[in-house]
Amino acid sequence: MSWPARIGWLLIALMCLGIAGYASKYLIHPPRTAEEALGNPLGVPFLVIHVAGAVTALVLGSLQFIPALRRARSPHRWVGRVYVLGVLVGGAAGLILSTRSFAGPIATAGFGGLAVLWIVFTLLGWRAAVQGRFADHRRWMIRSWALTLAAVTLRIYLPLVQVAELDFLPWYQAISFLCWVPNLLLAEVWVRWR
Template structure:
């Protein structure tokens, strides 16, 4: 019993840390929507596609901010209508973020390997989100929650991307060397961890990390 309590508590704390990270990064990235915001043109994608960059930054940030609360059972039970509307906003944000990411991926730093990584992330992101939406419309809510957890794991690439970029700079790895790997590392481990977690919990059980009230 004690071990089980510790496990649930640890998972709840992990989810809380993830939620705070998503909120902080999402709100910080929304600064691109401010008028007169100065931009650094060091990024090829920003220099070549400034409008898609801003649209992507804002829409992806909204998805990052909106996502975490959707998985808390007490929120869903107490505010079901609001849960549905926030869910629609989350899905719409991802659709816009995916479309606006396409020209950015083409112009990704360091070339084809990084571009392929971001293209693959976008396809996985829109596919998992679309499956989650479809299951909700079919009222298959247990499956809906599983697909949306996969979707948010990919939304969380915005967090892990920054972690890997910061870590590589801190240890002095050249960006030309690290960035192609980071374009894949920012999301593939997220997807694998989410899948491992869902398989461990089984097809019908509610994710343990989200059972805290």
């Protein structure tokens, strides 16, 4: 890995750890009412299930980009399997939650679209690895990871909305798309450029 790539990876990994630490509050003190779960009527029990799967994917995903770990076949495979499981659990629960987001149908479309693509890209990446198509595996997993990082971009944008004192609801609805569409476009440019 070049030095700029190392520094970039370290910054992203630190942000992932920070978000995972913040999100773990839902695992330590699971919400008992819908109000405690962002006002989402399906928040009990799906928010805890979502966070458990998503945190697993967020923490393990960054490890998969360390070249030394990737060369060690067995750890890469095991970490990868648990990452896929985390995405399936976190994505399925995220899809269920999205149907009753307090921000209505626009947020359902934004988060729901994210959930479906997250699951599909990750399964395509897993299938490519199992079939030994490693170039395809790499491409799909870069796309999957770009979507995992929606958790980070979302929590960069939300405080900005508050600091700029913007109208929260329409911006939350916009962010349900903004948190992942640019990530995916960047990943696409990266995959094609490489």
